[in-house]
Amino acid sequence: MELTQALQQIQPSYIREILSDAQAPGVISLAGGLPDGNTFPISLMEQSLTSLPERPALFQYGHTAGFAPLLDYFRKQYQLLDHHQALVCTGSQQGLDLIARAFVNPDDKVVMEAPSYLGALQVFGLAQANVISVSQQVDGPNLEELEACFAHQAPKLFYAVPDFHNPTGVSWSLAVRQKVAQLCLQYDVTLVEDVPYRELRFKGEMLPLVSSFCPDQALVLRSYSKIAAPGMRMGVVTGKEEWIAPLIKVKQCADLHSSVPMQAVLLDLLQHPNFDQHIVTLRSIYQERYQCLAEQLRIKLPQGCKFNEVDGGMFIWVTLPECDNFALAKAALKNKVAVVPSTVFYQQGEKITPALRLNFTNATVEELAEAVDRLVTVIKSECGVM
Amino acid sequence: MELTQALQQIQPSYIREILSDAQAPGVISLAGGLPDGNTFPISLMEQSLTSLPERPALFQYGHTAGFAPLLDYFRKQYQLLDHHQALVCTGSQQGLDLIARAFVNPDDKVVMEAPSYLGALQVFGLAQANVISVSQQVDGPNLEELEACFAHQAPKLFYAVPDFHNPTGVSWSLAVRQKVAQLCLQYDVTLVEDVPYRELRFKGEMLPLVSSFCPDQALVLRSYSKIAAPGMRMGVVTGKEEWIAPLIKVKQCADLHSSVPMQAVLLDLLQHPNFDQHIVTLRSIYQERYQCLAEQLRIKLPQGCKFNEVDGGMFIWVTLPECDNFALAKAALKNKVAVVPSTVFYQQGEKITPALRLNFTNATVEELAEAVDRLVTVIKSECGVM
Structure with missing residues (x-):
């Protein structure tokens, strides 16, 4: 049965497709837009x-x-x-x-x-x-x-x-x-x-x-x-x-x-009286992780890579020297760190800034530090930078 | 902001729109396709x-x-x-x-x-x-x-x-x-x-x-x-x-x-061991209600109205003599019984069989008997039949 013309144009979501690979044992995922499951306000909903x-x-x-x-x-x-x-x-x-x-x-x-x-x-x-x-x-x-x-x-x-x-x-x-x-x-x-x-x-x-x-x-x-x-x-x-x-x-x-x-x-x-406090706690957890990731990137990113500070949210955007950022993301996954290449965030035919989206809300500070080490190794070898 | 061409063709659901009227105090609703809330297997889900x-x-x-x-x-x-x-x-x-x-x-x-x-x-x-x-x-x-x-x-x-x-x-x-x-x-x-x-x-x-x-x-x-x-x-x-x-x-x-x-x-x-029994009970409740509604209709429907027996489901379809079945449904609602006129089940321009859809799963046998009395009164006056 032939698909609609509309659907023929749609690519499946790279992010959702790699979620299963990203969940393989030993992989640290900075790929999804997942909140940390340990922060869910289950006790407030109990x-x-x-x-x-x-x-x-x-x-x-x-x-x-x-x-x-x-x-x-x-x-x-x-x-x-x-x-x-x-x-x-x-x-x-x-x-x-x-x-x-x-x-x-x-x-x-x-x-x-x-x-x-x-x-x-x-x-x-x-x-x-x-x-x-x-x-x-x-x-x-x-x-x-x-x-x-x-x-x-x-x-x-x-x-x-x-x-x-x-x-x-x-x-x-x-x-x-x-x-x-x-x-x-x-x-x-x-x-x-x-x-x-x-x-x-x-x-x-x-x-x-x-x-x-x-x-x-x-x-x-x-x-x-x-x-x-x-x-x-x-x-x-x-x-x-x-x-x-x-x-x-x-x-x-x-x-x-x-x-x-x-x-x-x-x-x-x-309407729970402790819901506001839950948000305060959530912000503080995510802030600590952000600061850890940002600090690690500041220290370890090779030449030609940059990122801007953020005041909240879930993501850091790391721009790269000219490279095949899709191949880079795949190589990173092989090195057991999952990230999202910038390609997926542009329409076909648009000028693409080579970059990676890194999520900092779903990994611990220890994992974030380790993830940066793994990622930097791959960036250096894929982009040929030091 | 202009609607899409697709949406401009769509009428809102008459059934969903009258659900609030049908829930007014004193109205017996045979309009929705609602299961009986008292039959929900809450204890099996507890x-x-x-x-x-x-x-x-x-x-x-x-x-x-x-x-x-x-x-x-x-x-x-x-x-x-x-x-x-x-x-x-x-x-x-x-x-x-x-x-x-x-x-x-x-x-x-x-x-x-x-x-x-x-x-x-x-x-x-x-x-x-x-x-x-x-x-x-x-x-x-x-x-x-x-x-x-x-x-x-x-x-x-x-x-x-x-x-x-x-x-x-x-x-x-x-x-x-x-x-x-x-x-x-x-x-x-x-x-x-x-x-x-x-x-x-x-x-x-x-x-x-x-x-x-x-x-x-x-x-x-x-x-x-x-x-x-x-x-x-x-x-x-x-x-x-x-x-x-x-x-x-x-x-x-x-x-x-x-x-x-x-x-x-x-x-x-x-997967609950009692789920099959829940279905058996549900069928028996709905069968009793169906038999009550069918019996009442058999006794009370005026000349020119007909319905076919059903072996399950939630609805009886009553065909009527030539009449404005939309006006009839509105008059029925005024007489505190909600039903759905056949018009809504046809595309625009199609030949419409004047009829009413009666639901038998969301009212008690007492309510069903009373609903038929109210409905028959309206059919007789709107269709001019005895």
């Missing part, structure tokens, strides 16, 4: 989980938009405007997919920073969007490029990860946030603001959402995979009602609604 | 649910295809051929959506029986398929029509609900099953066999799956919403590997994977 059998109503069909008490919580917690609404998703990945299916016709123009989140490249690829890249700088997208793109190409959406970008870790400055919001309003481009790493800031102050400067021009995707637990598949998309309503229609087709027991457990967790 | 906090690994990211021990169980339980595979879905609704997204280009031909499952009409509508209807008889699709359609129109898929069809309750005979499989093989049409009600047979013997006669020409969708609990959103699609692999690629985009804790609880339930 009472909720064990009381599920006493709440049989949670096991019946639910409303497509989500479990009503959870929607109420989101409305208050995120201070939604009266004409805005929340839609619970099976992970924020689903929220992004629903947005593409509701609003992106084949050849519609969607803007992203390059390099880009792989899951978004896949979603917009499957929607057969015309994805336009703008380059990324240390404090966000290149604004001149972005304005020229908005002005001359009239894109429909701008997909952005302003807090600790995946894969680069870049966090947008306040000035960039304000300017991007203004450009979205001026050129009538809808901002899709994806903030899965927002709460994982371990340095500096949390900055306003870009969408806070253009609430009616934006859809916001939040994830509970990093601060609660990814296995539960919980996310939410918020925005004005007239844009959420079509997403609900698509979600009816997609899965009717998300798991109600999982929604109830998420709500109990978010 | 140990599994309460032990979730001891299994933190379930809360990490999982594989897109599903939780490995659950996939192993499906392979054995459903006796999958060596070159076949299972993919866990967020409800079988998602399985259907993934099939459409992987294999149905705009204008590709998909065959369904008319009337049709609304969720499938929505999915194939969103895929912009060219949906071709064949009429349904008491023992399955009209085979002459079906063969003519296969021969002259070369459709890609035939979507079928052979066990206790939604909305009509029709169950295909063995001869029809064998013939349809043969036609699918002969004309190279892929059978999508959707069997959510298969285990809810309370009369006669379970017949072989249609796909058992053409395993390499079929994809099978199973649901755990009727025999476990719908709130968990658990389903599975099985078929040959080369057709499951593309579904996995689409599922990566759609939601990465389904909730792992829910998959683990489902596996524990399916």
Whole structure:
């Protein structure tokens, strides 16, 4: 049976495909975007989980938009405007997919920073969007490029990860946030603001959402995979009602609604008096690991390799001298350290910066130090640098 | 922001929209396809649910295809051929959506029986398929029509609900099953066999799956919403590997994977020594309700109204004299009984048989008797019959 034209264009996710190799005995994985399983707030969810059998109503069909008490919580917690609404998703990945299916016709123009989140490249690829890249700088997208793109190409959406970008870790400055919001309003481009790493800031102050400067021009995707637990598949998309309503229609087709027991457990967790402390602890654990990885890289990276400091999130982006970074990642896996080559974060035909994405949240400090040793050995031999 | 052309064609689900009205105090709902919440096997899931906090690994990211021990169980339980595979879905609704997204280009031909499952009409509508209807008889699709359609129109898929069809309750005979499989093989049409009600047979013997006669020409969708609990959103699609692999690629985009804790609880339930007894009990409860509803209808339905006996499932299909069945359903809701008018089960422009779908699984025998009184009053006044 022939595949759809849309699907024929999609490559399977390199990251998900190597996850099994990356889990082989002895391999230290800096490849996935996995939170540390030991940090999951299981103890804060324990009472909720064990009381599920006493709440049989949670096991019946639910409303497509989500479990009503959870929607109420989101409305208050995120201070939604009266004409805005929340839609619970099976992970924020689903929220992004629903947005593409509701609003992106084949050849519609969607803007992203390059390099880009792989899951978004896949979603917009499957929607057969015309994805336009703008380059990324240390404090966000290149604004001149972005304005020229908005002005001359009239894109429909701008997909952005302003807090600790995946894969680069870049966090947008306040000035960039304000300017991007203004450009979205001026050129009538809808901002899709994806903030899965927002709460994982371990340095500096949390900055306003870009969408806070253009609430009616934006859809916001939040994830509970990093601060609660990814296995539960919980996310939410918020925005004005007239844009959420079509997403609900698509979600009816997609899965009717998300798991109600999982929604109830998420709500109990978010309302737990110790949840804020859990986030504080999580940040501190990840900060320690980041500092270890950064320090090791500073000491050991050979000439021609560079990385920028990050203030949070899960990733360090190491740029390399000219080399086949895909071959490098494979050689690294043979040397028992898994990393992701930059190639996968670009569209076909784009100019690729040779680089590696290193995750620092799912390995201990001892493992991170050992991983850098193994990686540096491979970089030196593959890139011919000292 | 303009909707996609695909979405502009989709009507929201009447059934899901009236669910809130149907839940108003005093209304007896025969409208939804809801199992009875009191039958949920909560006690059989209790140990599994309460032990979730001891299994933190379930809360990490999982594989897109599903939780490995659950996939192993499906392979054995459903006796999958060596070159076949299972993919866990967020409800079988998602399985259907993934099939459409992987294999149905705009204008590709998909065959369904008319009337049709609304969720499938929505999915194939969103895929912009060219949906071709064949009429349904008491023992399955009209085979002459079906063969003519296969021969002259070369459709890609035939979507079928052979066990206790939604909305009509029709169950295909063995001869029809064998013939349809043969036609699918002969004309190279892929059978999508959707069997959510298969285990809810309370009369006669379970017949072989249609796909058992053409395993390499079929994809099978199973649901755990009727025999476990719908709130968990658990389903599975099985078929040959080369057709499951593309579904996995689409599922990566759609939601990465389904909730792992829910998959683990489902596996524990399916393996529980008392699970088979749960199904026996469920069948007996639903049989009693069916017999009550059927008896009431036999006694009270006015002239010109008819229904066929069913051997299982969740629905009775009552055909009516010529009338505005949409107006009738609305009048019934005012008279505090919720039913679904046949209109919603047909594509736009199709010849509609005036009828109502009555669910018998989510009301007590007392409520069913009262519901028929209320409904008959409305039928008499709206259709002008005695």
